[in-house]
Amino acid sequence: MFNYTLRRLLFAIPTLLVISFIIFALLDLAPNDPTGELPLTIPPEVREQIRASLGLDQPFFIRYLLWMQQFFINEPLNLLEKMTGWQIGDGSRMRILSWATRSPVVDLIVERLPQTLWVVGLSYLLAVIISIPIGVISAYKQYSIFDQIGTFVSMVGFSVPTFFTGVVLIVIFSSWLQWFPSVYDTNHQVTDFASLMFQIKQMALPVIVLTLYNTSQIARFVRASMLDNLNQDYVRTARAKGVKENIILLVHVLRNSLIPVVTVIALGVPTIFSGAIITEQIFRVNGLGQLLITAIQGADIPLVQTLTFIFAVLIVLFNLIADVLYGILDPRIRYD
Amino acid sequence: MTDATTAAAPQPPARSLTREIWGQFRKHTGGLIGLCVFIFIVLAVFVGPYIHTIDPNKIDIRAKNQGPSVLHPLGTDNLGHDMLAQILAGGRISLAVGITAMLLSLVLGTLVGVISGYIKKLDGPLMRLTDLFLALPLLPLLLVIIMLFRDTLRAAFGPETGIFILIVFVIGITSWMHTARIVRGDVLAVKSQEFILAAKSSGMREWRIVLRHILPNVMSSIMVSATLGIASAIITESALSFLGLGFPSDFPTWGRLLFDGANFLQINPSRVIWPGLAISLTVLSVNYLGDAVRDALDPRMLKR
Numbered sequence: 001m002f003n004y005t006l007r008r009l010l011f012a013i014p015t016l017l018v019i020s021f022i023i024f025a026l027l028d029l030a031p032n033d034p035t036g037e038l039p040l041t042i043p044p045e046v047r048e049q050i051r052a053s054l055g056l057d058q059p060f061f062i063r064y065l066l067w068m069q070q071f072f073i074n075e076p077l078n079l080l081e082k083m084t085g086w087q088i089g090d091g092s093r094m095r096i097l098s099w100a101t102r103s104p105v106v107d108l109i110v111e112r113l114p115q116t117l118w119v120v121g122l123s124y125l126l127a128v129i130i131s132i133p134i135g136v137i138s139a140y141k142q143y144s145i146f147d148q149i150g151t152f153v154s155m156v157g158f159s160v161p162t163f164f165t166g167v168v169l170i171v172i173f174s175s176w177l178q179w180f181p182s183v184y185d186t187n188h189q190v191t192d193f194a195s196l197m198f199q200i201k202q203m204a205l206p207v208i209v210l211t212l213y214n215t216s217q218i219a220r221f222v223r224a225s226m227l228d229n230l231n232q233d234y235v236r237t238a239r240a241k242g243v244k245e246n247i248i249l250l251v252h253v254l255r256n257s258l259i260p261v262v263t264v265i266a267l268g269v270p271t272i273f274s275g276a277i278i279t280e281q282i283f284r285v286n287g288l289g290q291l292l293i294t295a296i297q298g299a300d301i302p303l304v305q306t307l308t309f310i311f312a313v314l315i316v317l318f319n320l321i322a323d324v325l326y327g328i329l330d331p332r333i334r335y336d
Numbered sequence: 337m338t339d340a341t342t343a344a345a346p347q348p349p350a351r352s353l354t355r356e357i358w359g360q361f362r363k364h365t366g367g368l369i370g371l372c373v374f375i376f377i378v379l380a381v382f383v384g385p386y387i388h389t390i391d392p393n394k395i396d397i398r399a400k401n402q403g404p405s406v407l408h409p410l411g412t413d414n415l416g417h418d419m420l421a422q423i424l425a426g427g428r429i430s431l432a433v434g435i436t437a438m439l440l441s442l443v444l445g446t447l448v449g450v451i452s453g454y455i456k457k458l459d460g461p462l463m464r465l466t467d468l469f470l471a472l473p474l475l476p477l478l479l480v481i482i483m484l485f486r487d488t489l490r491a492a493f494g495p496e497t498g499i500f501i502l503i504v505f506v507i508g509i510t511s512w513m514h515t516a517r518i519v520r521g522d523v524l525a526v527k528s529q530e531f532i533l534a535a536k537s538s539g540m541r542e543w544r545i546v547l548r549h550i551l552p553n554v555m556s557s558i559m560v561s562a563t564l565g566i567a568s569a570i571i572t573e574s575a576l577s578f579l580g581l582g583f584p585s586d587f588p589t590w591g592r593l594l595f596d597g598a599n600f601l602q603i604n605p606s607r608v609i610w611p612g613l614a615i616s617l618t619v620l621s622v623n624y625l626g627d628a629v630r631d632a633l634d635p636r637m638l639k640r
Contacts, residue, residue, distance in 0.1 A: 015468055022472070026480065155366075159620040161571050163578045163591075164612035167598055171605045270473075277475055278575055282598075292476055293579065296483050304480060311473035319471065 005324050012316050019312045020071075024064050027301050054099060070096045071306065075106050100300040108291060108303065109310070115186055116287030120276040123207045127214030128265055132258075134215070135222025139230060139257075140249060150219065157216030166209045166282040173205060180204050184285040206283040210276060214268070221264050225257040232256075259329045266322040270314040360632040367628020373621035377614070381427035392421035393586055401604055410610055414600060423610055426588045430615070433504055433573045433589065438565035440508030442515060446558055449519025450546060454527060463520070466513045474510050478572070481506050482581045496587045503582060507569050515561040522554040556633035563626035567619045574615050590615045 042050075051057055055066065074093040081087065095104040134154075138147040157165075174182035181202050190196050229235070230253055238248045277289030284290070288307065295303040327333050361367060388409075396416035403411050410419035452462035482502060489498035526532065527550065535545050574591025576582040578598075583589050585596060590611040597607030 015471060018468060019471060023477070023480075026477070027484070029484075155623060156616075156620060159567070159623050160616040161574060161612075161619070163575060163594065164608075164616055167594070167601065167608050167612065171601060171608070175602055175605070277479075278578065281579060293479070296476075296479050299483075304476075308473055308476045308480065311476060312471055315473060316471045 001324070001327055004327065005320075008320050008323065012320060016313060016316055019316075020068070020309050021064065023305055023308050023312070024067065027305055028060055028063075066094075067096065067302070067305065070094055071309070078106070096302050096306055098295070098300055098303045100295070100298045100303070105303050105306045109288065109307065112286060112288050112291045115184075115285055116273060116276065116280070116289065119184070119203055119206050119280075119285050119287065120210060120272045122203070123210035124214055124268070124272050126207065126211045127218055130211070131215040131218035132222055132261070135219045136226055136249070136254060138219070139223045139226030142227065151223070154216035154219045157212045158220065161278075162209050162213050163278050163282060165212060166205070166279055169205050169209060170282070182283065184283050186286050206279050206285055209279055209282075217268075218261065218265065222257065222261050225260050226253060229253045229257045259326065262329060263322040263326045266318050266325060269318045270311065273311060273314055357632045361628050364628035364631055366624040367631070370621040370624030370628065373617060374625060377427065377618055377621070378431065381424055381431060384424040385421070388420055388424065390418040390421045392417060392425040392588070394418070401600075411604070411606060413597070413604075413607055419607065419610060422588055422593060423590070423614055426590045426593050426611065427614060429500075429583065429587065430570055430573060430589045430591070431618070433500065433507070434566045434570035437504045437507035437511070437569040437573070438562055440504060441512040441565055441569070442558065442562055444508065445512035445515025445561065446519050448512065448516040450523055450550065450554075452516070453520040453523025454546060454550065459520075462516075466516050469510070469513050472510070475575070478506055478510060478576060479579065479581055482576060486581075495584060499583055499587075503573055503576065507572050511565065511568060511572075515558065515565070518557045518561060519554050522557050523550055526550055526553045559633065560626060560630045563622055563629055567622040567626070570615065570619055570622075
């Protein structure tokens with residue numbers, strides 16, 4: 001297992017390098033000019049200077065290597081300095097700067113991360129908590145009314161895109177009933193009970209939308225996995241031995257059925273960061289997704305490059321975690 | 337499979353495998369309803385404009401923001417466009433995008449899957465390529481590609497065809513990976529069976545073996561991928577349009593109509609509801625269809 005993990009980790013390095021190169025090349029191929037938006041009265045030599053200040057006068061490979069140095073060496077060192085308070089070197093390292101705001105990209109990301117984690121992370125957590133019991137009951141009582149309704153609702157939740165559920169919820173709860181605000185206010189500080197209630201209220205709609213979507217996906221999976229296990233011989237053996245039904249279900253079957261579910265949950269974690277772009281856009285949550293959209297619309301290449309690459313790192317990392325978890329949880333799986 | 341044929345043997349010879357599968361498919365109520373709904377939507381979208389003959393791009397500013405009436409069954413928008421005509425026109429584009437993108441991704445996925453399953457030398461590199469594509473953050477990349485290449489392609493092919501080609505191409509090349517993996521697995525299983533060996537020893541050429549023996553046997557998983565592919569392509573296209581990066585307003589798709597309607601949510605929520613309902617209903621029906629197809633083609637089900 002350790003060997004396998006090591007091999008996968010080693011293989012992840014070239015994968016990520018290739019991905020970073022693809023993203024960089026794609027952004028570079030783009031036929032657009034960051035100085036194109038500036039007023040036409042700027043003389044060409046000043047324009048050239050602006051391009052040089054953005055680092056655009058260098059050839060493609062130099063810029064790519066520079067970005068790699070900034071991303072893989074300078075930024076981690078900087079984070080380390082901040083966390084530990086150590087001084088490494090003279091502290092004047094080149095950082096990745098956003099073209100639009102001229103501030104370090106990593107600082108922007110750190111600023112936006114809490115909103116995304118709160119809204120999207122919470123909804124994912126809720127989805128996991130809700131979907132497992134639903135999946136278990138629907139599989140145990142297969143073809144019952146609960147199962148019929150549960151499967152239908154999860155099919156609907158899985159098919160209806162989040163941008164539609166989001167808008168419908170805004171129509172119902174913000175404009176008709178006026179229970180929840182439709183726009184997320186990030187400046188809101190939680191100081192007392194009333195402001196906490198407001199925070200919960202403004203988080204309610206985006207969290208409901210994402211929870212519905214994730215719950216239906218995971219619940220379908222739990223149900224299928226439970227059904228696979230309920231027909232196995234060991235369940236019949238356990239029943240024949242007179243084991244109580246509760247114990248069969250919750251100890252024997254559930255434990256085995258959760259093995260594939262855990263990997264699916266792990267595979268879904270990167271979408272917490274990147275997949276909620278649309279929901280964040282609807283409710284104006286200024287998280288990572290919104291940062292990406294504004295960066296794309298403003299052609300802020302370093303920010304887009306860094307964010308997209310971070311998403312790719314998360315995907316690769318959680319793919320690895322899912323595979324390793326699968327091997328650890330299920331002794332029948334042997335990678336070596 | 338063998339059980340199915342022996343069980344079917346006493347019956348009249350007309351009971352072929354297709355009939356068997358159709359019989360299995362009919363038992364899946366959801367799938368049957370899904371099929372009906374999908375056919376209805378396709379018919380409505382393609383035949384509808386001959387019945388409801390208002391031009392979707394006709395601007396009638398005096399009739400703006402109207403509620404439902406006999407002339408405009410779904411009302412009008414802020415420029416006086418007829419909503420029903422717009423939804424029908426949007427559906428044509430959405431379905432066209434969904435189906436074309438699905439076909440592209442299916443062809444790519446099948447090609448990669450068959451090659452990597454059949455030719456041992458290429459298996460490793462192609463599967464690494466698939467893994468690489470799976471690790472790409474797709475939605476951000478789609479947005480980036482469309483943002484960056486939109487203007488070039490529009491200039492080359494005209495505003496409508498350019499964006500159509502771009503979106504279909506981009507969705508197609510980012511969604512073939514699952515098909516490729518499934519097809520590869522199936523090809524590997526089929527390849528080791530005796531009838532392939534027999535075909536080889538009878539001197540059949542490799543590409544004919546692939547076409548005549550391997551492809552028909554992996555068809556069932558390709559079919560399932562196809563149905564699910566339409567749904568995901570339609571959703572991706574609407575998501576792109578919803579983020580304002582899809583088709584232009586005068587060439588509306590369901591996602592674009594939803595995006596445009598979202599600004600008038602307070603005045604006229606029905607502008608959002610109808611296109612959203614159309615997307616959801618299509619995707620729901622296609623997903624049910626996919627479930628039914630998967631169940632019908634599952635050999636474990638046929639045995640019963």
